[in-house]
Amino acid sequence: MTLKLADAAPSFTLPGIDGADHSLESYAAAAVLVLVQSCNHCPYVLAWEERLNQVAKDYAGRGVTVVALNANDATKKPADSFEGMVEHARDAGYVFDYLHDEDQTVARALGAERTPEVFVFDRDRRLVYHGAIDDSRDEESVEELYLRDALDAILAGQTPPVTETPAVGCSVKWRDDA
Secondary structure (H helix, E strand, O other): OOOOOOOOOOOOOOOOOOEEEEEEHHHOOOOEEEEEEEEOOOOOHHHHHHHHHHHHHHHHHOEEEEEEOOOOOOOOOHHHHHHHHHHHHHHOOOOEEEOOOOOHHHHHHHHEEEEEEEEEEOOOOOEEEEEOOOOOOOOOOOOOOOHHHHHHHHHOOOOOOOOEOOOEEEOOOOOOOO
């Protein structure tokens, strides 16, 4: 079941590629928390990851924290193992936390279906935007900056102009035992 607008962010404690555990409370100081269902192998994630990295850089000084979550079953997609996450994030130059949701509890609580899929929470950790980063996998064809527009509106104390869009990407690779 997917979170609905105004629903609370799920509580979590997950290991990060930095060797530390990160919880929802770890991000309490953020004015806006962006959780992104992600992975290492998906061509859609790869197409959007530099844009996401740039959003994290551009908004860090404005109180926005971006966190990527990988819940893919590494037995189905070995590239999505924790070790693969560490290597991929280093190679891609991630400036945001990248957390491993190995038991898939956070992905299920979010109702995530795709990689990448964005969930934006306001200061009260209520969902205010859910969907795509922007409107095109091809950077040259982007016309709508959904995530940036949502962040600008939230930081200005307003409702995002678009609150939901379809997430476009690969399916989350669910565990068979879950």
